[in-house]
Amino acid sequence: MVEETASAALTLKDIAREAGVSLATVDRVLHNRPGVRPDTVRRVQETIARNAFQPHVAAAELARGRARRFAFVMPTGANPFMLQIQAYLGEMSAWLSARRLAVEMVITDVFDPSVLAASLEELAGSEYDGVAVVALDHPSVRAAINDIVDRGIKVVTLVSDVPSSRRHHYVGIDNIAAGRTAGALVGRLVGQRSGKIAIIAGSQGLRDHAERIFGFNQVMASEFSHLDILPLLEGRDEDDRSQQLISRLLGKHPDIIGLYNVGAGTQGVATALTEAGRDKQIVFIAHDLTAMTRRLLLQGTLDVAISQNPGHEARAAVRVLLSLARNEPILSEQEKIRIDILMRDNLP
Amino acid sequence: MVEETASAALTLKDIAREAGVSLATVDRVLHNRPGVRPDTVRRVQETIARNAFQPHVAAAELARGRARRFAFVMPTGANPFMLQIQAYLGEMSAWLSARRLAVEMVITDVFDPSVLAASLEELAGSEYDGVAVVALDHPSVRAAINDIVDRGIKVVTLVSDVPSSRRHHYVGIDNIAAGRTAGALVGRLVGQRSGKIAIIAGSQGLRDHAERIFGFNQVMASEFSHLDILPLLEGRDEDDRSQQLISRLLGKHPDIIGLYNVGAGTQGVATALTEAGRDKQIVFIAHDLTAMTRRLLLQGTLDVAISQNPGHEARAAVRVLLSLARNEPILSEQEKIRIDILMRDNLP
DNA sequence: TTGAAAGCGCTAACAA
DNA sequence: TTGTTAGCGCTTTCAA
Numbered sequence: 001m002v003e004e005t006a007s008a009a010l011t012l013k014d015i016a017r018e019a020g021v022s023l024a025t026v027d028r029v030l031h032n033r034p035g036v037r038p039d040t041v042r043r044v045q046e047t048i049a050r051n052a053f054q055p056h057v058a059a060a061e062l063a064r065g066r067a068r069r070f071a072f073v074m075p076t077g078a079n080p081f082m083l084q085i086q087a088y089l090g091e092m093s094a095w096l097s098a099r100r101l102a103v104e105m106v107i108t109d110v111f112d113p114s115v116l117a118a119s120l121e122e123l124a125g126s127e128y129d130g131v132a133v134v135a136l137d138h139p140s141v142r143a144a145i146n147d148i149v150d151r152g153i154k155v156v157t158l159v160s161d162v163p164s165s166r167r168h169h170y171v172g173i174d175n176i177a178a179g180r181t182a183g184a185l186v187g188r189l190v191g192q193r194s195g196k197i198a199i200i201a202g203s204q205g206l207r208d209h210a211e212r213i214f215g216f217n218q219v220m221a222s223e224f225s226h227l228d229i230l231p232l233l234e235g236r237d238e239d240d241r242s243q244q245l246i247s248r249l250l251g252k253h254p255d256i257i258g259l260y261n262v263g264a265g266t267q268g269v270a271t272a273l274t275e276a277g278r279d280k281q282i283v284f285i286a287h288d289l290t291a292m293t294r295r296l297l298l299q300g301t302l303d304v305a306i307s308q309n310p311g312h313e314a315r316a317a318v319r320v321l322l323s324l325a326r327n328e329p330i331l332s333e334q335e336k337i338r339i340d341i342l343m344r345d346n347l348p
Numbered sequence: 349m350v351e352e353t354a355s356a357a358l359t360l361k362d363i364a365r366e367a368g369v370s371l372a373t374v375d376r377v378l379h380n381r382p383g384v385r386p387d388t389v390r391r392v393q394e395t396i397a398r399n400a401f402q403p404h405v406a407a408a409e410l411a412r413g414r415a416r417r418f419a420f421v422m423p424t425g426a427n428p429f430m431l432q433i434q435a436y437l438g439e440m441s442a443w444l445s446a447r448r449l450a451v452e453m454v455i456t457d458v459f460d461p462s463v464l465a466a467s468l469e470e471l472a473g474s475e476y477d478g479v480a481v482v483a484l485d486h487p488s489v490r491a492a493i494n495d496i497v498d499r500g501i502k503v504v505t506l507v508s509d510v511p512s513s514r515r516h517h518y519v520g521i522d523n524i525a526a527g528r529t530a531g532a533l534v535g536r537l538v539g540q541r542s543g544k545i546a547i548i549a550g551s552q553g554l555r556d557h558a559e560r561i562f563g564f565n566q567v568m569a570s571e572f573s574h575l576d577i578l579p580l581l582e583g584r585d586e587d588d589r590s591q592q593l594i595s596r597l598l599g600k601h602p603d604i605i606g607l608y609n610v611g612a613g614t615q616g617v618a619t620a621l622t623e624a625g626r627d628k629q630i631v632f633i634a635h636d637l638t639a640m641t642r643r644l645l646l647q648g649t650l651d652v653a654i655s656q657n658p659g660h661e662a663r664a665a666v667r668v669l670l671s672l673a674r675n676e677p678i679l680s681e682q683e684k685i686r687i688d689i690l691m692r693d694n695l696p
Numbered sequence: 697t698t699g700a701a702a703g704c705g706c707t708a709a710c711a712a
Numbered sequence: 713t714t715g716t717t718a719g720c721g722c723t724t725t726c727a728a
Contacts (some may be wrong), residue, residue, distance in 0.1 A: 009415060009445075009448055009721095011720095011721055011722085012721065012722060013721075013722095021698075021699085022698065022699045022700075023699080023700090023721095023722080023723090024698070024699060024700080024723085024724085025697090025698060025699075027722075027723065027724090028697095028698090031723095035697060035698080036697070036698080037697060037698090040697080040698085054442060054445045054446040055446065055721080055722070056410070056446065056447075056448060056720085056721055056722070057406070057446045057447055057722095058405070058406040058407075058409035058410045058447065058448075058720090058721080058722090059406075059410050059704090059720070059721035059722040059723090060721080060722055060723075061406040061704090061722090062404070062406045062407050062410055062703095062704045062705065062706080062720090062721080062722070062723090063703080063704055063721075063722040063723040063724080064704080064722085064723060064724090065703085065704055065723080065724090067357060088681070091679075091681070092679070094402060094677065095676075095679065097357075097400075097402045098402040098403065098404065098405045098676070099404075099405055099406065100357055100404060100406075177693055177694060178694070180693035180694075181691065181693040181694040183693075184691055184692065184693050185691070188537055188651075189536055189537070189539075190539075191537075191538075191539020191540055191541075192539055192540055192541070193539075193540070215693075219693065303536075309686075311681050311682060312682075315679075315682060328443075328446070329442065331439070331440070331443065331663075333436070333439075333659050334659060334660075334663060336696060338657075338688070338694070338696055339694040340686070340688070340689075341688075341689035341690075341691070341694060342689075343529065343532055343533070343689065344532065345525055345528035345529040345531075345532050345563075345567065346525060346526070346528075346529040346686070346687040346689060348684065348686055357705095359704095359705055359706085360705065360706065361705080361706095369714075369715085370714065370715045370716075371705095371706080371707090371715080371716085371717095372707090372708085372714070372715060372716080373713090373714060373715075375706075375707065375708085376714090379707095383713060383714080384713070384714080385713065385714090388713080388714085403705080403706070404704085404705055404706070405706095406704090406705080406706090407704070407705035407706040407707090407720090408705080408706055408707075409706090409720090410704090410705080410706070410707090410719095410720045410721065410722085411705075411706040411707040411708080411719080411720055412706085412707060412708090412720080413707080413708090413719085413720055
């Protein structure tokens, strides 16, 4: 039994002939370009629809000539997750250049709203077809994003969103759901035991951290209200500071049974746990898969890493920008970033 | 700070000029076609390498003219996971036809080795550029796959592998690791409690089921040896039969605390659990995300669904076949199928 | 408001 | 063994 899923190949010429116009006119209609009588537009559109005509992307890309240029605005510093995204973009270079796509990195301090906004404003005046940006949610950043959009450049926010802007797409996870997932896992994995749960974040000022904390607390309050949540610590995503804070906390509370690290600094937290000799008794959940969290998972110090796939995010951002630039529909199911639960046995 | 990742665009013509040969010769070398002096081959290859030349895929695709045809050999019957894969292929139809790719379904009884082998042999004589097949691991199937490969057709196994064949690629998960993941989750989620663990599969004869059982037992024996694993039940992936078997088992053992369903029939198992009023006390883990398992997760009957993303598998199979057909490298990180752990809060 | 025509960078058939 | 050349199906001037 054989079933067809794709049909024979019509071309622009076929449509032109059937609609009784020239190639150029069909092209104009296809791209909503001006200079065609409404009447003609309708006739051509009908012909296109009637034949379910799909223009050949390869031909379009070739005829276009000009290469597409995308800019990725990424943070300075050694954040391993961001470095992984950049690494995957690097690995795509052959794929990109075979398609005449150019991806350029713009490294800037995304945590300073005025610096980020300035970098973005610069891009607004540039020749880019699209921009992916790890965006801080701040009014001046929002304004800068809207400026870029107004210039006809496609914009996707990456990892961190600015929902109030007019960006075309967000590539990243739902951080509230990620926090809820962490909460559910802590609650489930501590089992019947009762005791205290510690939570440490980089800073409550970071939107993604705040959202994760919100989701976490939501679940703890509604489903595990017998557990005692300790006040939030802020480790600024630094190992040393996180280690000190957790060491002190462990000293004060001998009955901690669960620990959630919302941001970075996981190595510091892990060190505090092992030094106190309590890494096996305390359920420890953190974010992101790096060489370090992988090692901690394998040795059992870390119970679960909640992560988003950096390779997928990198590729999804490129694909979405490309689809937007080509005015193609986006395969939204494909581009949705999942919240991965990684344990020792399903490590990729 | 701006960093380039892709370079300016050379063309075949540039390479031809620099190597002192014609377009056609460069093309021959590029595709390892015969009829070029070894000497010339080397010179051209050096020029290509020196310039890191990447031929423009769009131009190649366009010049080639002929559309590529892929066949997907999928099982008869109403297996929801397989239907989801087919559905995602359907959703890709605009994407496919814009690239002049044709995907055709060949529905056959993949569980009968002779029927499957016969279907495959038929494809060997066909005009397909590539075949994706949900393959039973059996000598005659292996032989049929090798025949197809010998005809120059690209083959990927989908969901279920035949590692001993010469298929070009496998798109699916590591089922041993999936079983291990299930074991680790059951063991962790039952907590301090001690009691019995039930396990039911479709059939031990199915390779993926056998592998999952193997992985599950491995983890239970090494890490949760205090738990008592009951003998394996075989529900033939049918709801009714699974329900009966589990009902009887629950009646016999009041101290069951965990239950792992390796294959389909999850609805039957869930019904047995709820009818016995024990769905909240027993940790229940099953496979695949469907409307039904989603509902069971949300209502708390099912604790975890271990799944592989059918949309990703469908797209990965197409992309891999396409890359193979074009002799492009495969982005292996992208095409690797992950073992997803899905709980209520990270449902996609 | 519409159409004609010259490519884009390859592939493949044919010629030399 | 190598080269020449006519397209592939679009986009984009330029002309009408």
